Structures are given as C-alpha cells and as structure tokens.
Amino acid sequence: MDSTTKPPLFQDTTPDALHVRARIEAFNADYANAIDSDRLEEWPRFFTEDGVYRVITRENRERGLPLSLIYATGRGMLSDRITALRTANIFEPHVYCHQISATKLIGRDGNGWRAESNFAVFRTLISGPMIVFVCGRYVDRLVEGDGHLLLAERNCVLDSRQVDTLLVIPV
Amino acid sequence: MDTPAFHQGGDTALGFEWPGEDVSRVPFQVYTDHAIYDAEQQRIFQGPTWNLLCVEAEIPNPGDYRTSYVGNAPVIVNRDETGQINALLNRCAHKGSLVCYKPHGNVRELTCVYHNWVYDLTGKLTGVAFKRGVGGKGGLTEDFDPSQHGLRRLRVETYKGIVFGTFSDETPPFVDYIGGELAACIDRVMIKPLKVLGYHSQILPNNWKLYSENTKDSYHASLLHVFHNTFGIVRPSMGGGIKLSPSGWHHLSWTERVALDDQSTTREKVRSLKDQYKLADPSMMAHKLELGDLVTNSIQSVFPGTVIQQIQNCLAVRQLVPRGVDRSELFWTILGFEDDDAEMIEHRLKTNNLVGPAGFISMEDGCVGGWVQHAAQSDPASRTVMPMGGRTIEPSQGSRVTESAVRGFWKAWRECMHV
Numbered sequence: 001m002d003s004t005t006k007p008p009l010f011q012d013t014t015p016d017a018l019h020v021r022a023r024i025e026a027f028n029a030d031y032a033n034a035i036d037s038d039r040l041e042e043w044p045r046f047f048t049e050d051g052v053y054r055v056i057t058r059e060n061r062e063r064g065l066p067l068s069l070i071y072a073t074g075r076g077m078l079s080d081r082i083t084a085l086r087t088a089n090i091f092e093p094h095v096y097c098h099q100i101s102a103t104k105l106i107g108r109d110g111n112g113w114r115a116e117s118n119f120a121v122f123r124t125l126i127s128g129p130m131i132v133f134v135c136g137r138y139v140d141r142l143v144e145g146d147g148h149l150l151l152a153e154r155n156c157v158l159d160s161r162q163v164d165t166l167l168v169i170p171v
Numbered sequence: 172m173d174t175p176a177f178h179q180g181g182d183t184a185l186g187f188e189w190p191g192e193d194v195s196r197v198p199f200q201v202y203t204d205h206a207i208y209d210a211e212q213q214r215i216f217q218g219p220t221w222n223l224l225c226v227e228a229e230i231p232n233p234g235d236y237r238t239s240y241v242g243n244a245p246v247i248v249n250r251d252e253t254g255q256i257n258a259l260l261n262r263c264a265h266k267g268s269l270v271c272y273k274p275h276g277n278v279r280e281l282t283c284v285y286h287n288w289v290y291d292l293t294g295k296l297t298g299v300a301f302k303r304g305v306g307g308k309g310g311l312t313e314d315f316d317p318s319q320h321g322l323r324r325l326r327v328e329t330y331k332g333i334v335f336g337t338f339s340d341e342t343p344p345f346v347d348y349i350g351g352e353l354a355a356c357i358d359r360v361m362i363k364p365l366k367v368l369g370y371h372s373q374i375l376p377n378n379w380k381l382y383s384e385n386t387k388d389s390y391h392a393s394l395l396h397v398f399h400n401t402f403g404i405v406r407p408s409m410g411g412g413i414k415l416s417p418s419g420w421h422h423l424s425w426t427e428r429v430a431l432d433d434q435s436t437t438r439e440k441v442r443s444l445k446d447q448y449k450l451a452d453p454s455m456m457a458h459k460l461e462l463g464d465l466v467t468n469s470i471q472s473v474f475p476g477t478v479i480q481q482i483q484n485c486l487a488v489r490q491l492v493p494r495g496v497d498r499s500e501l502f503w504t505i506l507g508f509e510d511d512d513a514e515m516i517e518h519r520l521k522t523n524n525l526v527g528p529a530g531f532i533s534m535e536d537g538c539v540g541g542w543v544q545h546a547a548q549s550d551p552a553s554r555t556v557m558p559m560g561g562r563t564i565e566p567s568q569g570s571r572v573t574e575s576a577v578r579g580f581w582k583a584w585r586e587c588m589h590v
Binding site for chain 2: 091
C-alpha cells in the first residue's frame with residue numbers, strides 16, 4: 001500500500017507545492033463531479049492504465065488486514081464495475097454527493113505525488129431518504145498523465161466498518 | 172443457567188399461532204412483531220442453538236479476546252492461560268455495563284471500567300473495588316458471595332477452527348446439532364489452519380429472518396444475481412444440489428463442475444453469449460482448485476444465523492445479528508489459509524469482489540430483504556408462499572430450484588419458538 005512513514009506536520013507551502021496541491025484539489029473536484037453526475041463510464045479514466053483502486057475499512061487497514069470491499073487493479077477491472085452496475089446489478093436507484101476537503105500534499109513519490117484528502121459522501125435514494133453513506137480519507141498516489149494528473153493508486157479508507165445496504169457506485 | 176421461557180409451555184404471552192401445519196406459508200407478522208422479536212432472543216438465540224462467535228485464528232494467544240454477539244446479546248470470546256476458549260456474556264454482573272468495549276485486545280483479566288469489578292478470563296469475579304469500604308465504612312455486605320456474581324458463561328465448541336457458542340444446556344453437541352453429513356461439508360472446506368484476511372459488515376434494512384431465508388433460498392440465486400449470465404460466464408456442465416441436516420434446520424447448497432477432460436482446469440471460460448457484455452478483466456473469475464474437487468460454490472447455513480461460504484477461492488464465515496425488528500447486521504469474516512503465499516492472497520482478494528456489500532453476486536441480498544420488509548410492514552396479516560419443490564423438507568440432488576431448505580428454516584423456527 002502506501003508508505004508508512006509519518007507525514008510531515010506541515011506541508012510544503014512553496015508556490016510550486018501549492019500549485020500541485022491546487023491541481024490535486026481540481027482533480028478531486030473533477031472526480032467527484034463525474035461520479036455525482038452519473039458519468040460513471042468516465043471514472044476509470046481518472047486512473048492510470050494499471051491504476052489500483054481499493055475501498056477498505058479503517059479497521060482492516062490499521063490492523064494490517066489486506067481485505068478490501070472493492071479491489072480493482074487496472075482500468076479493465078474498474079470499467080467492469082461500471083458495466084456490472086449498468087447491466088447486471090440490481091439496487092434501488094440512488095445518487096452520491098461527494099464532499100472532499102483537507103487535501104494534504106504528503107510529498108514526492110518517485111515520479112508522482114502522495115496526497116491525502118478527507119471525503120464524506122451523502123447518498124440520496126430516488127425515493128428521498130438521505131444519509132451520510134461513508135466518510136473517511138483518500139490515500140492517493142498521483143502521477144502526471146497526458147496534461148493532467150492521474151491516480152496510480154487510490155485507497156478509499158472508510159472510517160466505519162459498516163456499509164448500509166450495499167455499495168455499488170464507486171466512492 | 173436461566174430457564175428458557177418456553178419450558179413453561181405454550182405461548183399465550185406471545186399471542187401468536189402458526190396458521191396450520193404447513194411451513195410453505197409464512198405470515199408476514201413474524202417479520203414485524205416486536206413480541207415475536209423479543210421471544211426469538213430467548214427461545215432461539217439463547218435457546219438450543221449453536222451460534223458463530225469467531226474463528227480460533229482471531230484469538231491465538233492466552234489473553235486474546237474479541238467481542239461478538241449471540242442474537243442481540245453482546246459476548247466476549249477469549250483464550251485463557253490454559254489455552255481454553257471462554258465465551259462470556261459481555262455484561263458486568265454489577266450494573267450491566269459492557270465489560271469489553273473495544274472490539275479486540277489482549278488482557279490478563281477482565282475489568283469493568285465503571286466500578287472496577289474484576290473477572291478472570293473464565294468469568295469468575297475476582298475483585299470488587301472498595302469491597303471493605305473506606306475507613307471501616309461502606310463496602311460489601313457480609314453475605315455477598317462473589318461466586319454467585321460471575322459473568323454468565325456460554326458453552327463453547329470449536330469445529331475446524333470455527334468457534335460456536337450456546338447459552339443453553341440443552342443444545343446437543345455441535346456435530347449432532349448439524350448432523351454428520353453437513354459436518355463433513357465443513358471438513359471439505361476448512362482443510363487447513365485459517366487466517367483472517369479482513370472484516371466488514373453490512374446493515375440490512377430487514378428482519379434477520381429474511382436474510383436467513385435468503386441464504387437457504389437457492390431458487391433466487393441465478394434469478395436475482397444475474398452477474399454470471401449478463402457477462403456470459405459459461406459454466407459448463409454445472410451440477411449441484413441441496414443437502415439438509417436430518418432435522419431440516421441446516422443446509423448446504425452447492426454447485427460443481429462435472430469433471431471434463433480439461434485437466435483440472437484452473438479457470439472458468441469467460442466469453443460473451445450475447446456478444447454484448449464481457450469482462451474486460453476476467454482474472455477475478457479464476458478458480459484455483461485447492462479443495463480436491465470441482466465444487467465452485469458451497470453455501471452452508473447453521474441455524475439460526477451462521478453461514479459458512481466457499482465461492483471459488485473466497486472463503487468466509489458470516490454472522491447475522493438482529494438489530495431490531497426491521498434491521499440486522501451481517502458480519503463478514505473473510506478467510507484464507509495460514510499457508511497461503513502472496514500470490515494466493517492476492518487472488519483471494521480479487522475474488523472477494525464477488526461477495527460482501529459490494530459483491531458482484533451478493534450485493535442484491537442487501538436490498539431485496541428491505542423490499543420484502545416494506546410489504547410485511549404494510550400488511551402483516553398477509554403471508555408469503557413458498558411452493559417450489561413441494562411443501563416438504565427434503566434434500567435435492569441435481570436441482571437447486573427448490574425452497575426446501577427455506578421450509579427447513581421455518582421448521583426450526585417453529586420448534587424453537589414452540590408455535
């Protein structure tokens with residue numbers, strides 16, 4: 001997974017670093033906008049060709065247990081999630097509203113960046129009921145893609161071990 | 172040990188009678204009635220049943236504990252200095268506070284933080300704070316007998332690394348409870364020491380029984396969960412069937428590939444029947460044959476709320492915990508074997524995309540129970556109909572299009588509930 005080294009207490013605030021952080025925040029806004037607007041077919045394109053996506057509970061992660069709720073390695077597995085959602089899986093229709101905040105640029109990582117951001121996702125069923133579905137932290141590694149950042153790895157670390165009903169739309 | 176309520180006979184307090192003798196018709200009331208829900212805690216979960224507590228691998232060392240549930244009763248499972256596994260009601264004998272409020276840990280004794288009452292790992296009360304008072308004033312009365320105020324103990328049995336508990340003295344030994352044929356089915360899967368790969372849980376918006384029924388309902392599998400069909404994942408020569416314990420209470424539903432001359436193939440052929448949808452990356456569908464047979468799916472229930480699962484290389488135990496008349500929590504413990512290498516673990520983690528709250532072939536079970544619950548709450552006087560495969564409770568070889576095991580569930584329910 002990611003490095004276990006402690007992140008710096010204060011992140012780099014030089015203009016270059018702030019620029020990177022602003023780009024990551026813009027990236028997260030694009031990511032949230034695509035999912036929350038039901039443009040899910042675009043979701044794999046936020047990842048590198050072999051990008052890794054995990055939805056893992058904080059409990060498993062902190063105990064060193066490898067199990068994820070969703071584990072995809074590469075755009076193929078990511079797009080299979082969306083194809084299944086569209087064609088096979090059955091669930092009460094619902095939408096997400098992502099709130100992403102507190103982005104912290106942890107530092108350089110090889111040819112990319114490590115960053116963490118908090119998220120909360122409100123889930124609204126078409127019949128009306130709305131809940132805070134999940135909250136937690138994105139633990140990311142991003143690399144330069146074709147003029148924009150891409151996720152080499154996104155770990156969605158859920159604060160709760162409980163999932164209400166089912167998880168089908170990506171976090 | 173408390174005497175279960177049904178020993179007094181009858182159910183006048185419950186005000187409920189099963190309509191007729193037939194278990195192929197189930198009144199919706201059983202999913203919505205609070206008095207029935209309360210009685211189930213005593214008569215089923217604290218009655219003559221074995222309930223999943225944990226797997227042994229979670230508490231390998233003396234002093235290790237984890238918390239669990241039997242029905243809605245919180246339970247501590249630990250391993251003491253002698254290596255024995257103890258299961259204790261997680262409720263201080265003094266004021267009823269939780270004794271262990273963290274999900275797991277390692278301790279020498281169990282201390283309730285509220286008033287510092289201390290128990291040893293077998294549940295015996297060994298210390299009471301200020302038992303002699305302060306300055307000769309206060310303290311316990313002379314007739315207080317600590318031996319009468321331990322933590323309530325459950326009987327424990329471990330089978331193939333899986334730990335079960337029961338509150339009742341009447342529950343037969345575990346193997347007798349599920350029967351030899353179904354015990355052999357656990358032997359088939361749990362062939363080596365287990366390792367926990369992780370946990371998660373799923374809140375189900377329905378009465379616990381709707382999920383118990385669902386696990387025994389092999390009829391719905393290919394109809395609700397259409398993942399395999401949609402992606403044209405061809406499963407040639409699939410055989411299978413349903414096994415039932417002699418009591419009818421417990422079941423196993425299995426699917427197997429009939430052996431072909433494909434030299435114990437390690438991968439299901441994946442192609443599109445419709446030339447429309449196919450998996451871009453079918454690697455998670457690979458099945459590494461590790462159990463010495465061609466069984467791809469084996470779903471085994473132990474009444475009332477335990478499931479032991481093998482889906483390809485995805486091994487798990489599931490524990491169903493009622494959280495109110497219209498809500499339950501399903502705890503998944505995903506397993507591998509202790510000697511799995513890194514490649515096998517990686518494979519199991521990928522296969523796990525099939526199951527759990529986000530599982531390609533299981534997520535629907537999270538919502539469908541809620542849809543039945545809606546109906547039950549709006550019309551508790553009505554009933555369900557389960558005619559598939561007759562009205563009896565019999566095993567089925569070759570076909571899983573039967574509700575026999577679900578009828579077995581209702582037989583168990585009625586026998587425990589005395590209705």
